[in-house]
Amino acid sequence: MNRTMARNEEVPQTPLSKPIERGYVKQLILDIRREKLLYLMLLPGILFFVLFKYLPMLGTVIAFQDYQPFAGIMKSPWVGLKHFHRFFTDPVFWMLFKNTLLLAVYNLIFFFPLPIILALMLNEVRKQIFKRFVQTIIYIPHFISWVVVAGLTYTMLTTEGGIVNEAIASLGASKVNFLLSNDWFRTLITSQVVWKETGWGTIIFLAALAGVDQQLYEAARIDGAGRWHQLWHVTFPAIRTTIVLLLILRLGSFLDTGFEQIFLMLNSGNRDVGEVFDTYVYTSGLLNAQFSYSTAVGLFKSVVSLILVISANALAKKFGEEGVY
């Protein structure tokens, strides 16, 4: 809130008459002096990040301790890498790693392209009113909570009177226990994400599409490009940067498989493929109260995510795209 306000404020253009070589800190002090108000407005934003993002990060040191709530961080004993060692040598680690990775890859392959395709299709719709209508309809699932989605999935797929299994049975085939099966779990999870988030995901792409210069289309048409060629040579390059940008951001949360969704779908029948880092941290950290151990697991996850973002960004730059920073 505060940050956007700061950004929207008119910035008075006061170019330096002569670029002078100064140290970074000196320059900064000068800048601050000159733009007091702007920096003052930045303050709440900085405060927010320091208080709610950076200070709590200090708490991750408990990953290297045997944290006892009543002793506190200062008095808990240091144990070095004990928790990391336990985690990496536990066979559970590879199961979690595989499950998380596979779900993330499924998500990337089957979900990520869909909003782009949908946005491109919507962009080709001629009747504005029809386009608006469709847009509104496809946004709706995003606002339905995962609890409800899980409930719907159960009601449709259960073997006891679920509509899908009734249909299967009426065709003479034997019922499929979708909900308790290792084989169907990833399909279910990915389909739920596709159903819930595809429409919502189109928003950013549609915004990018709205910014494409209409003259380019005109020029293309004059050169004899059909609709398909226009799409490929004008529209697509125009939103390529946005796609790459979102892909990089997506990689940052690559290992966030969505705790709520998976936790709701998890049961004894599919835990072998369904248990992921997030649900494991919940069980060991909150239910078993192993604060240090689960912090270590969480920290590992964050480090992997950080590496993914940095490498994806570097890769994007190498291919001549903009990247996120």
Add this chain to the structure above:
Amino acid sequence: MRSKQVYFKKWLVPGIATVSVFFLLSACVGKSRDVESGHTAQTFKFSIMSPFYSAQPPETDDSNAAFKALEDKTGIKMDVTFIPGTTYNDKLNVTLASGNLPQVMVVLDNKNAAVINAIRSGAFWEIGPYLKEFPNLQKYWNDQIGDNISVDGKIYGIYRDRPFARKGIIFRQDWLDNLGLQQPKTVGDIYNIAKAFTLNDPDKNGKNDTFGMSVSDDNLMYDTTVVLETALGGFNQWGIQDGKVTPDFMTQEYMGALKLLKKMYDEKLINRDFGAIKGSKLVDNINQGKAGMYISSIDDANTRHSDLFKLNPNAKIDIVLGLQGPKGVKLPANSGYSGVFMFPKSSVKTEADLKGILTYFDKSLDPDVMKLFAFGVEGVHYKVENGNPVFTNEQLWKDQVDALSQLRIAPSDLTWPTESELMKKVKKLYQEQVPNAVPSVIEPYISPTKAELGTELDKMIDDARVQFIMGAIDETGFAKATDEWRNKGGDKMIDELTQEYNKAQK
């Protein structure tokens, strides 16, 4: 005009900045203001954290006549934080970790690692020595339950008394009558009745649309398996075998119960989605007229079937507590309590404060407070007719009085004269079956490994159990899961518990 704008701009920016900083800071400060306690002239006030299981938590201000009467009668003011029962354990662990504790907290899982660590590091008041100063509490105290909640032989809380003998079979009596069958007496009867309920059209609608027994994931874990295995002569979760404390899943009786369930699953006598459902869906199967039987706390028969009677006014529910087996009539015993009220030293600063709080619990056992907890406030929730209490507003009673029951320690013996025959039978069976209830031998003991890894290890066995019943793994597969359990900490758990047990036997 221009100057006005400049003036406006000049003040706008620092204004906004100041206001936002203020909000940010107040967000941080706001939290820590409430825990203050203390004696004032007349009213003593304390903060308390408790779970609730109703749809809405009861109001805890003057709009709730029952709560107001409770405060007046005990002479105490309470600042209650109600937390949904389903997420209570997480929330409690987070609260413990934060160190910002209420003065009284209900601890449901009082043998959990976080709680035990906290107790051992001296974070909670030991209340054992104070109990004798409070006549009601002293009378209330049961040494067996006291043992069960103790940590290192000391008492750190007041338990919430619940019946020992509670888990039995609930079934559709009208279905049994339709088929001319007797109520179940043995494990074999359970199977036969489930089969008849599935195949013989017990609801007489000419359609093959019923099944025998409703099972859900959590119900299988806490109720169904233990009721069947104890009836077969086995342990209630933990017992003694070859001089060692042994978990039930390493016994023949347990495998017997599991094989029976598998047979029932294979013959479609139980719902095939049992592993994927939790909570109220178990009873929905009964209430929708799909299934005819389930295993649970027998008081559920009285409280959870209003939907059934709406749909089918002719339905009849009955109960059986304890099944005949090779060792006679047996059933699993509960621990005798559900959660413990505990008092953190960080928020209850002085002995005087502690005694003030204990006074509340002592007074909550006074006859007129017990009556308040049972019936509510005369003129608001009930009126007296011919010397008997009669509801004036049952819904209000449920919302305001019944939901407050989490704040009391003893379930009331007082009954509505309008109480159903079924509930009277439930209460009678509670008493009758106590001698047949098999307790879990580890109840009073603590194993550090169990406290730390228990939930995680239990889950391995729970999963294997569901997979075995569904046929995803066979007996070898189940034995493999057991071995994994032992290797990952189970053996250590057994050793620790055996040691504690032997120590206590001397």
